[in-house]
Amino acid sequence: xDTSPTSSVDGGCGCRRVRYRMSxxxxxxxxxxxxxxxxxxxTAFALNAMIEADRVQLLSxxxxxxxxxSESGKGQRIARCPTCRIAVWSNYxxxxxxxxxxxxGTLDEPDRFPPEVHxxxxxxxxxVVLPPATPAVAEYYKASELWPAESLARRxxxxxxxxxx
Ligand SMILES: [Zn+2]
Ligand SMILES: [Zn+2]
Numbered sequence: 628x629d630t631s632p633t634s635s636v637d638g639g640c641g642c643r644r645v646r647y648r649m650s651x652x653x654x655x656x657x658x659x660x661x662x663x664x665x666x667x668x669x670t671a672f673a674l675n676a677m678i679e680a681d682r683v684q685l686l687s688x689x690x691x692x693x694x695x696x697s698e699s700g701k702g703q704r705i706a707r708c709p710t711c712r713i714a715v716w717s718n719y720x721x722x723x724x725x726x727x728x729x730x731x732g733t734l735d736e737p738d739r740f741p742p743e744v745h746x747x748x749x750x751x752x753x754x755v756v757l758p759p760a761t762p763a764v765a766e767y768y769k770a771s772e773l774w775p776a777e778s779l780a781r782r783x784x785x786x787x788x789x790x791x792x
Contacts, residue, residue, distance in 0.1 A: 638734035640708035645688035654778040658742030660751040661698040675728035
């Protein structure tokens with residue numbers, strides 16, 4: 628993974644109307660094996676780079692936000708290209724609008740952001756073999772146990788900002 632805090636990477640949808648820039652390192656990268664993500668992507672898992680919303684900048688086009696059910700029951704809001712309907716990021720109820728879950732596969736350089744944790748492995752498709760060096764949990768985990776200190780500090784800053792509103 629690229630650890631440079633100043634690096635940015637661009638991404639976008641399939642028809643290229645929506646283009647965006649993600650600035651800096653994600654807070655953490657989730658590979659989610661829940662059944663909801665499997666259904667929604669039509670594949671075996673979803674790969675999401677969590678990052679502060681203000682570090683994701685639309686370069687062109689606009690997104691259409693669609694309320695979608697999620698594993699937690701609280702739903703997620705998925706931002707899609709209005710033309711090709713590809714999902715570029717989503718917001719979950721837990722972290723709210725302040726944190727975007729960028730779909731790693733829509734980045735121009737997706738190889739830079741491998742999973743840092745595998746979640747909901749209880750419903751993992753059995754043919755998916757996880758690398759032993761990456762943490763994996765049956766359901767969810769505590770950020771304080773796995774996130775690097777820099778990401779925890781950034782999360783604390785977000786929470787302080789939310790509390791002061
Ligand atoms: Zn598109
Ligand atoms: Zn999921």
